[in-house]
Amino acid sequence: MNKCADINERLQKMKNFYLKLDEMMDKLPESIPADTKKMIKDKILGDKELKELMEGIDKNRPPRIFLVGRTGAGKSSLVNALCGGYVAEVGDVRSCTEGTKIYNCTDNGRTLMEILDTRGIAESEALNEKSAENTLINEINEFSPDVAMLVLNCTHRDDVDKDALFMKDIAAQYKKINNVRLPIIVAVNKCDEMSPTRFKTANEYPQNKIDKIEEAVKYFKGIIVNNGLKIDDIIGISALIDWQTKDGVEVDPENIKNLPKHDIEDLEMAFDGRYNIDELLQMLDKAMVDTEAQMGLRMAFRLEELVRRLSNHITNIFAGIAATVAITPIPIADIYVLVVLQGILVSLIASLSGRDISLETAIEFIFSLGGVAGAGQIFRFIAQQTAKLLNGLFPGAGSAVSSTVAFAGTESIGKTAIAYYIDGKDIKAAQKMFKKMQKDNKKK
Ligand SMILES: Nc1nc2c(ncn2[C@@H]2O[C@H](COP(=O)(O)OP(=O)(O)OP(=O)(O)O)[C@@H](O)[C@H]2O)c(=O)[nH]1
Ligand SMILES: [Mg+2]
Missing domain, CATH: 3.40.50.300 (P-loop containing nucleotide triphosphate hydrolases)
Structure with missing residues (x-):
């Protein structure tokens, strides 16, 4: 009857993604350092707000x-x-x-x-x-x-x-x-x-x-x-x-x-x-004092807002991780660490919208924002196209990506993914929005 109809399904998708994260990390290319993988895992699985929501999916009751x-x-x-x-x-x-x-x-x-x-x-x-x-x-x-x-x-x-x-x-x-x-x-x-x-x-x-x-x-x-x-x-x-x-x-x-x-x-x-x-x-x-009732209320009536807030929250976490990864500026050859990281962010946001997309699809989405189309063999492609990617995704980067650039770039990608997957903007509008943010980032 109303938009509450598919809530259960959506929530389950979110939860599945969260639970699958461990497995997903292990599947990432060898070349991503183990401590980076661990940091991503810890930051996401250890996040209080995210944890509360995941628990709330199973533990809530109608207010x-x-x-x-x-x-x-x-x-x-x-x-x-x-x-x-x-x-x-x-x-x-x-x-x-x-x-x-x-x-x-x-x-x-x-x-x-x-x-x-x-x-x-x-x-x-x-x-x-x-x-x-x-x-x-x-x-x-x-x-x-x-x-x-x-x-x-x-x-x-x-x-x-x-x-x-x-x-x-x-x-x-x-x-x-x-x-x-x-x-x-x-x-x-x-x-x-x-x-x-x-x-x-x-x-x-x-x-x-x-x-x-x-x-x-x-x-x-x-x-x-x-x-x-x-x-x-x-x-x-x-x-x-x-x-x-x-x-x-x-x-x-x-x-x-x-x-x-x-x-x-x-x-x-x-x-x-x-x-x-x-x-x-x-x-x-x-x-409301009872947290299970509070969760029940949010799940039933405030899911959109909850999802938007969480997506922003996750974007911040990932931008932070990206900045940490880039504390020692990332050389061009290692740029895929950032792109993979952003790919995970995009798939997470997509899962919050109730969609189930692969890491490959998420990375293709990122490429398309940077004006690179038809990625195909994703990981090999990243290695070959780093220079092009650098210009498209991380403007202002010279030979390497700095912390600031990694943070801003990841933040822009998260925000664009929210506009596309959650707010339902079309890809043209998303690209436009991304380009504008990149321009503003350059000025900073
Ligand atoms: N214009 C206007 N009409 C309203 C609004 N809320 C309710 N109504 C109308 O007011 C009338 C009474 O509304 P109900 O929701 O049945 O009121 P109630 O408090 O449940 O009444 P009882 O069940 O008899 O106790 C209905 O004709 C509604 O359509 C409102 O915000 N604006
Ligand atoms: Mg009544």
């Missing part, structure tokens, strides 16, 4: 989110907005106390997150009875949320006092029972309805609209603080998405529930009016 908010505030819509697709409320849709339910958000059979939805509970008269509130507290504790999200409607300024007090009460009980604080994020929803209301696309919001949103968020924050509710963060968002069936027929949100199951599964976005949802995900990520 549990406790939703609080009045009927119509947009809780269900927000869940869809976070998932980037229409998520059916499936699993064991358990109805608990009047108005609360627990459900799983799934995508292709994979649970993205678990939701405890206290639908309209804050406005329920039943809460005036101690027993009803106790039942709710029990349910929350049984659910054991990683984070609570209070959803407010930015155009409804009444009742926020009550909601804040309700949340404060829940948080206090939670703390008493669990001995840890319940992280709370406040999402001020329906910001698209702030004037001027005709701007519905996030990147078209004019400044006066953004200012109004910020003002509203400040106002809500004031009320929350005045009521003594401690929150982790607050943000103005819009969960607005219009849906259509596969045949392009737009559907009314109220009617979606009545559609046949397969139609619901195939729903597509007719209009994406989401605002600040990535920022909200960042807040949720930050607020």
Whole structure:
């Protein structure tokens, strides 16, 4: 249904590459010094961030989110907005106390997150009875949320006092029972309805609209603080998405529930009016204490960003290795050490994009950036073409490659590989980008 679909496959590719690294190093040409191979291995396998991600691939669980908010505030819509697709409320849709339910958000059979939805509970008269509130507290504790999200409607300024007090009460009980604080994020929803209301696309919001949103968020924050509710963060968002069936027929949100199951599964976005949802995900990520849940959140919703960050991180590691290798300037004849190193970097980045490319393919990619085509017999070719390569890949190098040049050149190749494999730029654009970076490197 959405881009989460191939996550498992992609993650497995990343992990395979990581696990194969040892083997790959051993297969490299003899002429690469053993200590260089060892350094590469140690730097990559010893990297904390990379290790955490690899462990996270096997050890993660769907985060549990406790939703609080009045009927119509947009809780269900927000869940869809976070998932980037229409998520059916499936699993064991358990109805608990009047108005609360627990459900799983799934995508292709994979649970993205678990939701405890206290639908309209804050406005329920039943809460005036101690027993009803106790039942709710029990349910929350049984659910054991990683984070609570209070959803407010930015155009409804009444009742926020009550909601804040309700949340404060829940948080206090939670703390008493669990001995840890319940992280709370406040999402001020329906910001698209702030004037001027005709701007519905996030990147078209004019400044006066953004200012109004910020003002509203400040106002809500004031009320929350005045009521003594401690929150982790607050943000103005819009969960607005219009849906259509596969045949392009737009559907009314109220009617979606009545559609046949397969139609619901195939729903597509007719209009994406989401605002600040990535920022909200960042807040949720930050607020979560449990690392397995945090990983689960990242895997489900923030993979692109995670992958980009990691690719940059790996590029830095490799640029550092290249600089170390070139501490004693590398003579032309040994240039392939650098090219092979960069080849490994490129294959790693490709694997992070979910592709499975050989070292040869990666090196061919590098050649093509330097304007050398049709590499064929890669390693022999490198030996024969070093002079040409030097000009193409390491500008400013005379008879040997210095540390600085090795660092900058490797960094440029990493960045170009990210643009090509991860951001999906075409090869022409990648070449252009690479040439520009080389020009800038020369100036340094
Ligand atoms: N313009 C706009 N409409 C929204 C937004 N979020 C939700 N809505 C609409 O508001 C209405 C209520 O949204 P829901 O997501 O069903 O609200 P809810 O909080 O789950 O309501 P209950 O399940 O009754 O507690 C629907 O018609 C949504 O389409 C938003 O950010 N902007
Ligand atoms: Mg709902």
